[in-house]
Amino acid sequence: MSAACLAMALTALACESPPPAVVLPLVAVPVSARIQLAALDGGPAVRLATRVTLSTTEVLPVEVVGIRSDPTTPDEASVLDLDVTWTDFEGAEPRSLGHSERFIVPFVKSGVAQAGAPLVVESVVSLPPAEKVLARRVVVRARIIGIDLRQETCHTGGTLLPLPVVTLESLAEVPPGTLAQHLQSLSVPGIFLSAASAPADRREGTLATLIEALPATPEPARGAVFAALLYLTGETHGRDIYRWSTWWKARAAANDRRQAAPSHPTAPAAPTEGGL
Numbered sequence: 001m002s003a004a005c006l007a008m009a010l011t012a013l014a015c016e017s018p019p020p021a022v023v024l025p026l027v028a029v030p031v032s033a034r035i036q037l038a039a040l041d042g043g044p045a046v047r048l049a050t051r052v053t054l055s056t057t058e059v060l061p062v063e064v065v066g067i068r069s070d071p072t073t074p075d076e077a078s079v080l081d082l083d084v085t086w087t088d089f090e091g092a093e094p095r096s097l098g099h100s101e102r103f104i105v106p107f108v109k110s111g112v113a114q115a116g117a118p119l120v121v122e123s124v125v126s127l128p129p130a131e132k133v134l135a136r137r138v139v140v141r142a143r144i145i146g147i148d149l150r151q152e153t154c155h156t157g158g159t160l161l162p163l164p165v166v167t168l169e170s171l172a173e174v175p176p177g178t179l180a181q182h183l184q185s186l187s188v189p190g191i192f193l194s195a196a197s198a199p200a201d202r203r204e205g206t207l208a209t210l211i212e213a214l215p216a217t218p219e220p221a222r223g224a225v226f227a228a229l230l231y232l233t234g235e236t237h238g239r240d241i242y243r244w245s246t247w248w249k250a251r252a253a254a255n256d257r258r259q260a261a262p263s264h265p266t267a268p269a270a271p272t273e274g275g276l
Helices: 003-015 179-185 188-196 200-213 221-233 241-260
Strands: 032-039 047-055 062-066 079-089 097-106 110-113 119-126 135-151 159-162 166-171
Touching: 032 135, 032 166, 047 079, 047 110, 047 135, 079 119, 079 221, 097 119, 110 119, 135 188, 166 188, 179 188, 179 200, 188 200, 188 221, 200 221, 200 241
Parallel strands: none
Antiparallel strands: 032 047, 047 119, 062 110, 062 135, 079 097, 079 135, 135 159, 135 166
């Protein structure tokens, strides 16, 4: 090939347009997200552990890529935004103290979630000391900022992924004995903690025991009964025995009406085509 022909060939090659880049369509990539909480040291939460789990039931794996761009924090490819509120109960009086704080913690630069093998990311944040506190209720509203969820043929293009709201009930160690025994011994921490730690299926019975014990319980144990009622119900009747009794009777009457209400049988489903 002559020099002239070679020059013409090179010129033609330079003028050719490069092939277009492959652009993946933007779609909702199916990922299930949840967050769990734990108090690392036991007792009212001070060091709060979070565990975020991203899972999928799809055949194709989902690549999780941090795409957050912030020159002031170059190592944070994506972040977990935690809005943490907590309420402290000292257990001796029917009062509580609420607090809130926002935490921004690094999430992931990259990871993979696939069926049977979710992507798990853990972190720890610190709350103030829980001095003189018998119970700390923590509520977390969280979201992941700056992640792209990708599969072979599509991606989300950058996602602000909200997580379900979660609550952690963290208590001091419960003294041995039943609620009835603590009411008899007039133990303030025993009354509050044994009532506050009652499992969900025993809450109604616990409330009934507390309400019935109010008139005969002297101070300071009566304050623990009021405190336990506040913790379990969220009702703000303070130290008013009459208001607590009235509330309890109204609640019991409403429960009785619900139980006595006739149930309406479900209508049979209409036949569908293509059945057995």
